[in-house]
Amino acid sequence: MEIIxxxxxxxxxxxxxxxxxxxxxxxxxxxxxxxxxxxxxLPRVSVIIPAYNEEDSIEKTIKSIIASDYPDFxxxxxxxxxxxxxxxxxxxxxxxxxxxxxxxxxxxxxxxNFGIKRATGKIIxxxxxxxxxxxxxxxxxxxxxxxxxxxxxxxxxxxxNPKSIFQRIQYTEYALGLFLRKAFSSLRAIYIAPxxxxxxxxxxxxxxxxxxxxxxxxxxxxxLRIQYKGYHAENCPEAPAYxxxxxxFKELTMQRRRWYFGQVRNLWKYxxxxxxxxxxxxxxxxxxxxxxxxxxxxxxxxxxxxxxxEIKKNLLFLQSVNFDFPNTININFYIIERFLFLFLTKPxxxxxxxxxxxxxxxxxxxxxxxxxxxxxxxxxxxxFLLFAVLFGFWWIFSLFYTLTKKTIKWK
Amino acid sequence: xEPRRFASKKRYVAxxxxxxxxxxxxxxxxxxxxxxxxxxxxxxxxxxxxxxxxDKLEYSFFDEPVCGATPLEKVSQDLGxxxxxIDDLEKKLGKHYEGVLARKKFYTLxxxxxxxxxxxxxxRCDGNVNTILFFYSNNESKLDDSExxxxxxxxxxxxxxxxxxxxxxxDLVSDIIEKxxxxxxxxxxxxxxxxxxxxxxxxxxxxxxxxHLR
Numbered sequence: 001m002e003i004i005x006x007x008x009x010x011x012x013x014x015x016x017x018x019x020x021x022x023x024x025x026x027x028x029x030x031x032x033x034x035x036x037x038x039x040x041x042l043p044r045v046s047v048i049i050p051a052y053n054e055e056d057s058i059e060k061t062i063k064s065i066i067a068s069d070y071p072d073f074x075x076x077x078x079x080x081x082x083x084x085x086x087x088x089x090x091x092x093x094x095x096x097x098x099x100x101x102x103x104x105x106x107x108x109x110x111x112x113n114f115g116i117k118r119a120t121g122k123i124i125x126x127x128x129x130x131x132x133x134x135x136x137x138x139x140x141x142x143x144x145x146x147x148x149x150x151x152x153x154x155x156x157x158x159x160x161n162p163k164s165i166f167q168r169i170q171y172t173e174y175a176l177g178l179f180l181r182k183a184f185s186s187l188r189a190i191y192i193a194p195x196x197x198x199x200x201x202x203x204x205x206x207x208x209x210x211x212x213x214x215x216x217x218x219x220x221x222x223x224l225r226i227q228y229k230g231y232h233a234e235n236c237p238e239a240p241a242y243x244x245x246x247x248x249f250k251e252l253t254m255q256r257r258r259w260y261f262g263q264v265r266n267l268w269k270y271x272x273x274x275x276x277x278x279x280x281x282x283x284x285x286x287x288x289x290x291x292x293x294x295x296x297x298x299x300x301x302x303x304x305x306x307x308x309x310e311i312k313k314n315l316l317f318l319q320s321v322n323f324d325f326p327n328t329i330n331i332n333f334y335i336i337e338r339f340l341f342l343f344l345t346k347p348x349x350x351x352x353x354x355x356x357x358x359x360x361x362x363x364x365x366x367x368x369x370x371x372x373x374x375x376x377x378x379x380x381x382x383x384f385l386l387f388a389v390l391f392g393f394w395w396i397f398s399l400f401y402t403l404t405k406k407t408i409k410w411k
Numbered sequence: 412x413e414p415r416r417f418a419s420k421k422r423y424v425a426x427x428x429x430x431x432x433x434x435x436x437x438x439x440x441x442x443x444x445x446x447x448x449x450x451x452x453x454x455x456x457x458x459x460x461x462x463x464x465x466d467k468l469e470y471s472f473f474d475e476p477v478c479g480a481t482p483l484e485k486v487s488q489d490l491g492x493x494x495x496x497i498d499d500l501e502k503k504l505g506k507h508y509e510g511v512l513a514r515k516k517f518y519t520l521x522x523x524x525x526x527x528x529x530x531x532x533x534x535r536c537d538g539n540v541n542t543i544l545f546f547y548s549n550n551e552s553k554l555d556d557s558e559x560x561x562x563x564x565x566x567x568x569x570x571x572x573x574x575x576x577x578x579x580x581x582d583l584v585s586d587i588i589e590k591x592x593x594x595x596x597x598x599x600x601x602x603x604x605x606x607x608x609x610x611x612x613x614x615x616x617x618x619x620x621x622x623h624l625r
Contacts, residue, residue: 017430024422024429187418230412279415284423320563320616327569334492342499345444350437 004302011295012351018288019358022183029186034234036143045073045142046121046202050111054129055084057244062093064132070139074099076115077129081105086129108195109218113210119202126219128196130244132160137239141199144234151226152233153199154181154190158370160242165382166252169390170245171373172383175366176359181235189281190233191273195219197241204231217262224270227281237369253394260398293395300392356384445503449510452496456514459489460521467528478536486525487568487575493518494578501549516585522577523587529575541574541606541624543567546581546592548600560601560614567620574624 037043047065051058058077065075075098079087082105090100103114112126123142127133133155141153156178159171184190198219208229211218226233246252267273267286274290276283321328343349363380373379417423463486470477497518500511532538545564547557561578568576579591581600591597595604603611605623614620 013430013434016433017426020429020433021422021426024425025418028419028422188415230415277412277414279417281415283417317559317562320559321566322617324566324570324617327566330565330569332488334488334495338492338495338499341444341448341496345441345448345503347437347441350441354433354437 004299007295007298007302008348011292011299012348014288014291014295015355016351018284018292019355021284022180023358025186026179026183029182032186034144035147037146039071039139041146042071042139042142043122043145044120045070045123045125045138045199046115046119047073047075047125047127047138048112048115048119049075049077049127049129050080050108050115051077051082051086051090051129052080052105052108052111053082053084053086055082055086055089057130058086058089059092060132061127061129062090062098065127065138066093066097067135068133068138069135070142073097073138074120076101076118078103078111078115080107080111107213109211109213109215112218113213116202116205116210122202124200124202124205126195126198126200128243131196131241133197133241134239137197137236137241138199140239141236144236145199145201147234149231150234151201151204151231152190152193152223153239154193154233154235155197155239155241156237156366156370157194157196158240158242159245162245162373162379164247165386166249167245167247168375168379168382169387170252171379172359172363173387175370176362176383178237178366178369179362182237184285185233185235187280187285188232189227189279189285190235191223191227191281191286192220193223193233194241194243196243204229215262215266216258217266220259220262221266221269224266224273227278228270228273240370253397256394257398257401260395261401264398264402296388296392297395297399300389300396303389303392352384359384441503445500448496449500449504449514452493452500452514455489455493455496456517456521459486459493460517460524462486463521463524463528467524470531477531478538490522490525491565491568491576493521498549506549512583515580515583516587519579519583519585519587522579523591525575526577539573539625541571543574543576543620544591544595544604544607545576545578546595546597546600546602546604547578548581550582553600556613557601560603563614563617564603564620567617570617571621571624 049058049061049065054061062075062077075093077090077093077098077100079090079100079102081103087100087102094100099118101114101118103111116124123145125138125141137155141155144150144153157174159167159174162168162171181190195218200222204226208225212221215221223233246255267290273282274286318325318328359380363376367373367376469475497511497515501508501515504511526542526544529538529540529542533540543564545561547561548554549557564576568574579588581588581592581597595607595610597604599612601613603614603620605611605620606625609623611619611623
């Protein structure tokens with residue numbers, strides 16, 4: 001058996017075990033009763049919106065948050081030296097509830113820390129200026145802070161109005177994340193909180209400091225820091241937050257390069273987390289995530305070279321038959337039957353079908369929580385056809401950047 | 412920081428059991444489908460073998476005219492199809508799987524029966540049916556060359572109506588194969604023996620084959 005075949009089957013085997021484990025954890029998490037704040041106990045909240053050149057979306061974002069049904073909250077908009085009309089638009093909303101600040105451009109981390117210093121709430125929400133939320137999202141999320149060890153609560157992130165192929169792929173990816181985050185929360189193993197909309201206990205910032213201003217993925221650094229210090233994060237699937245996703249391949253690749261580059265750096269920074277001392281997170285969740293990345297990178301590199309080799313081989317073959325396409329293709333019943341038999345009896349194809357069914361289950365769960373989007377089946381198919389290859393490609397690209405010590409700036 | 416507790420160690424055991432069962436189940440399904448395919452090829456072979464024997468008996472035993480319209484294309488496709496199924500099954504079930512080896516041996520006999528029939532057609536009916544005996548190997552060192560040569564012969568077959576291609580695995584442990592190798596002086600593979608006279612080793616393009624056809 002070839003080494004690559006062994007690697008593929010190992011990755012499938014690991015995938016089946018981890019999927020079974022997460023489904024079991026998801027079911028167990030659903031049965032567990034959570035300690036939640038009642039309406040009367042809800043503490044004051046500060047929502048911080050850092051903004052840099054967001055004139056197209058800031059109005060919608062502020063409107064969505066002030067329409068929230070939360071009883072006691074303030075909004076702090078921090079304009080991070082925008083060159084467009086972001087500040088002017090935000091100032092239209094200035095009131096007792098909405099405070100707007102302007103500072104010199106310094107990056108998202110500096111804007112968030114600026115807002116945290118001025119926040120009066122016990123709970124801090126960080127919100128991107130291109131994100132909107134449901135009116136009930138804040139209330140549903142804050143309830144989880146009744147448990148002392150909870151330092152962060154994540155929402156159900158949803159891609160807003162997906163149109164391009166890449167946005168549709170991301171829609172399903174986020175839907176999948178919804179299921180996984182729920183499973184991770186039952187293991188107390190959420191180690192990525194979405195930067196677009198998440199809630200934190202202010203006491204954590206007071207004790208351990210604010211965001212790392214030099215970190216390219218400051219949100220990931222914060223979630224890992226919470227875990228590292230012995231606290232944990234919760235997930236609230238009943239709190240949808242809608243964010244704009246990169247539309248083109250280039251935009252998406254740049255975003256992923258930043259994310260994965262940040263992931264490598266931050267996981268290295270908190271590498272001590274990979275230990276049974278950190279329970280399921282350190283012994284299973286992070287190690288399997290790292291292993292799946294290694295498998296994905298190896299298989300993508302193999303597939304790339306195999307595809308090149310096959311193209312060369314087929315070109316040489318076509319040359320040997322004088323490019324006689326009609327007689328080369330010669331599709332008939334026998335050929336189709338043979339192809340279907342060979343294809344459908346390959347274990348890898350059967351495993352793919354199995355994973356498609358599982359993903360279908362995840363998507364069904366997501367549609368129950370966030371509603372059914374138009375063309376859900378199309379999103380699901382695009383995800384299945386392209387995501388694995390894109391995932392491997394982005395990781396190769398990001399690892400190359402990490403290894404060559406190139407730096408990435410947040411724009 | 413005090414060490415964290417695992418949510419449930421039993422859950423890990425359950426996940427390993429479920430994951431392993433699912434993993435084995437998929438291989439079991441794949442193997443079962445291949446086995447069903449083997450049963451199907453057995454029935455197909457019996458059918459085509461019956462037709463060929465019947466045609467031969469009709470003229471040799473009952474003296475019926477042999478020079479009628481015997482559609483070669485259908486037989487050619489059927490034989491090619493069977494050959495492919497057997498090759499696929501060999502790859503899936505392994506080179507030493509007895510059921511596949513038995514089918515392969517029977518397939519060799521069916522092919523030779525048909526070759527003999529075509530030779531009689533050519534002789535008695537002034538036919539111009541070309542024959543190619545294709546000796547290939549599924550051994551790792553020869554597999555790529557054999558597959559390439561097989562693909563070239565597939566195109567040659569599609570381009571030439573009056574052509575029958577018969578494939579023989581040189582590694583098959585069978586008296587018939589040994590006798591064939593001896594008869595056509597086959598020492599290497601892949602080799603195409605055109606009209607039982609010309610040998611083309613490692614055919615690299617269609618011209619190398621077609622220039623020897625009638």
